[in-house]
Amino acid sequence: MLKQLRSRRVMKRIMLGTLILIIPPFVFYFGWQSTSGRGAEARRDLARVKDRWWGLRWRPITAGEWQLARDSLEREYARIFQSQGLDFSPDQMRKEIGSYEIAREAIDSYYLQRLARREGLEVTRGEIRALLEELFPVQPAESFRSYLERVGQSEAQFIRDLVYRQTLSKAEGYIFSRAKTSLFELWHEYLISQEKIQIRYVRIPSMDFEKEVQPTTDSLSQFYQDHAEDYRIGDRAEFRYVAILRSDVERETEPTTESVRAFYEKHKGDQLRRKRSARVRHILIEAAPDAPTTAVQAAEQTVRQIAERVKAGEDFAQLADQFSEDSANIVDPDDPTKKRGGLLPMEITEGMPSRFGEEFTSEALSLALDEVSSPVRSAFGFHLIRADSVTTAGIVPFDEVREQARRLLRLDLVDAEFRKRGEALRELFAERSYSTLDSFAEAAGLQIGRTGLVDLEAGFLPEIGLIRDDLELIREFSEGEFTEGVLKNSGAYYVLELHRKVPSHIPPFVEVADDVRDDYITSQAAYLAHEVASELFRQAENLEDLEQAAQQRGYEVTQSDPFTRDRADTVLPALDPRFAYTSVRYKVGTIYLTTQGDPELPTACIVWYFEKREPPTLAQFRKDLPALRAEYQLQIQQALVQEWLRDMRRRIRAEINPVFEAAAQESEGESG
Known part of the structure; x- marks a missing residue:
């Protein structure tokens, strides 16, 4: 037996068998090393979906899909800004779009493309040709080339983008086909926005009863035990950091009068030019x-x-x-x-x-x-x-744009100096390995800053700013551990060290006693207000009863102006949102009870009498029906798409890689 084991041929077979048995499950379970690794080198996928080998393997979201998702979001944001009449620049718009949002858009788009492939909803060449003819009806070839030159896009990029959008549109259309609306639903919606109603009401504020609440030690203790989770504090941490802060550069930068004048002379024909x-x-x-x-x-x-x-x-x-x-x-x-x-x-x-x-x-x-x-x-x-x-467009005299020139120049100087100092910090960090944050701070000639205890869920650090893109990386730190590179956001280049971590916990009663007392008084006052309102509601069978019962308790009955249900907030702000829908079924001449604020903890209770209604005519409804049907159908369609996407997220697991995305954004900014 031992001689057989010493045989090279037998050992080779044993080793081969061992590799066959061990490597596949090892790769399967630990294939995406970045889940526990740190730094951009550990994770290579921007985002991924578990949709290969019957859901056993991950399929990455490609850089091309990422870019298409980003472009799609930029168009959507542009439409929103334009619809609001807002001025914006492409850079400002991109700042509004976070990496998580792009990743979610890319994943959702993948789900829709998957549906399109499954249902045979491909975009044909004939459809592309028809779309181009519709977009460029006059001199199509020349207009198309002119458009591509104006936006700086190649023909292949444009067609790819067009196919992408049309594929998603077809997939959404497939889901839309399941949206159905009845005349009853449309009439119900029409009444909410068109029928005018008038009410008389008694408002009973919860705060009127706060003085009647007398908390005891036992009642506060019991309230704390019943609502302990409400006082839970999330994961918190304190960080030390070495950073180049943009705010520091801004404080130190002020252009001279001569440099402002030189900037004007250089840019009076472009940035400082009066636009038509x-x-x-x-x-x-x-x-x-x-x-x-x-x-x-x-x-x-x-x-x-x-x-x-x-x-x-x-x-x-x-x-x-x-x-x-x-x-x-x-x-x-x-x-x-x-x-x-x-x-x-x-x-x-x-x-x-x-x-x-x-x-x-x-x-x-x-x-x-x-x-x-x-x-x-x-x-x-x-x-x-x-x-x-x-x-008309033209050159503006220096005195008229002096301040604008100063601001623009200062912005350029700050950008350049911030980038210069930040990249120098990166180079210094990359030169050699540092065992502690203190040794790096000494080498950089910078002071070590402290954040104090911060809520990790907020994704924000004082002085440093937003760290959402790096949050998953930072969560895995042990105390004393610091980042393996210089990270960057819009306000800082920084190296971050976890100084101490305080896990999520429910603080002892003594630490939150004041909050518990305030919450107890508020809840009991709301309960007492509801008791009084309920008593009025039970006693009043008509308007006369309501007025008499309200007067006995020192309240007035107020008459509203006519209003539509979708504008109920103009009469009673923060009215229970269910009012608009439930009151459609209510009868004139009847008493009802509703609330203001959170229905579970209302700021006031409203006992109201339905005085009259002015319904729209059927003729008006028929006239507005096409537009109403289109608007309501659109709402249902959008809800169906969101419901379908939620279902797909449950069925086909997806993950987002914020660590690599942050690094990709930085490298993209450097190459740009």
């Missing part, structure tokens, strides 16, 4: 991009008819108030008669996006004073635009 701008009015006739051809043609015909009336001398502002379908034209939602005459609240400025898109901006800036445009198509429909005032 215009204050415009417009008339919008809505036509969604996916509207039927007949609806689009009808909208265009309407705009052209209005344009003829403008040419004939009719007042543009009056026509805007009469015909424009831009909801922003209404000054006060409570009084639809107050309108703006089509005047946009913000100027249209060269280089700044408008919520109506590039074509609208381009046309508006091409107009002379009082000139009216031809019909312009946007994603919202067809527009007529009139320029009320025009500011």
Whole structure:
């Protein structure tokens, strides 16, 4: 037997068998080393889903998918900013989008693409061709090339992006097909927004009863035991750090008068140049991009008819108030008669996006004073635009832009110095290995800072700023351990050491006695208020009973102005949100009970009498039904997609790698 074991051939077979048995499970269980490792080198995937080998292996989210998800979010944020009439730069927009949000978008997009593949929802070449013809109807090839040059994108990138968006759209459409609405549901929704009701009510504030609450030691102790989890303190930690802080650089940086003047001379033709701008009015006739051809043609015909009336001398502002379908034209939602005459609240400025898109901006800036445009198509429909005032582009005198030049120069100087010091810190850290944070601080000539105890869930450290991207890495530290590299966020280059950790715990009663006392008084006062309200509710069978019972207790009955249920907050702020839906079923002449604030711990109880209702007519409902159906259907569709994605997250596990994503962002910034 021993001779056999000494045989090279037998030993080779044993070793081979051992490798076959051991390596697969080892790889299976420990394949993604970064779960317990630290630093960018340990984790190579941006995010991943467990969707290979029947859910036994991870499938990484690729860099290309990550970029598509980022681009998609940037477009979404751009639409939001534009719809709110907000000015923004691409850099500002990117700062609004966190890495976690990009990762979640990439994972959700993967789920949708997976659905599209399974159901055969591929985007065909014919569909791409039709989309391009729709996007560039006039001189398609030339317009397409011009667009690509303007946005700095290759044809392959554009097509890839288009296919990506259309695939997701098809997958969402497949889910949308399950959305159904009944006339009863639509009528219910219509009543919430259109039916006016009037009530008389008695408001019983909880705070009126706080003086009646007399807490005892036993009652407070029992309350603490019953609600102990409410006082739990999450994981906390104290950190020491060595850092280059942007705030320090800002305090030390102030440009000289000569440098400001030199900056002006260099940039008076670009950054400091006066941009062309215009204050415009417009008339919008809505036509969604996916509207039927007949609806689009009808909208265009309407705009052209209005344009003829403008040419004939009719007042543009009056026509805007009469015909424009831009909801922003209404000054006060409570009084639809107050309108703006089509005047946009913000100027249209060269280089700044408008919520109506590039074509609208381009046309508006091409107009002379009082000139009216031809019909312009946007994603919202067809527009007529009139320029009320025009500011021409040109060089601005130094004295007028002195402060702006100083701010811009100071920002450039701070950026450069912050980057210079931070990269020098990185180079110093990379030169050799440091056994302690103190030795690195000494080598860097910097003081060691302390954060004090902080809540780890907040993902924020005093002075350092946001650390959400590195939070998973930092959670794994032992006391005395520090980062294996210089980390970076928008406000600091830093090396972080865990000084001490305090795990999540429920503090003893003595430490939270004051909070317990306040909470006990608040809860008991709310209970007493509800008892009084319930007694009034039981006693009052009609309005006369309610007025008499309220008077006996020193309360007044208040009559509201007519209001719609979706505007109930204008009458009683923070009213129980269920009021809008439940009150649709209530009868006039009846008494009801509701609350303000948190239903579990209300700030006040409301006993109210349903005085009258003014329902919309069926004729008005039929007229508004198409728009109502579309809006409500959209809400249901969005809810279905979110529900489907939640289900997919449960079925197909996904993980996000914030450590590598942070490093990827830094390397991307350096290469850019």
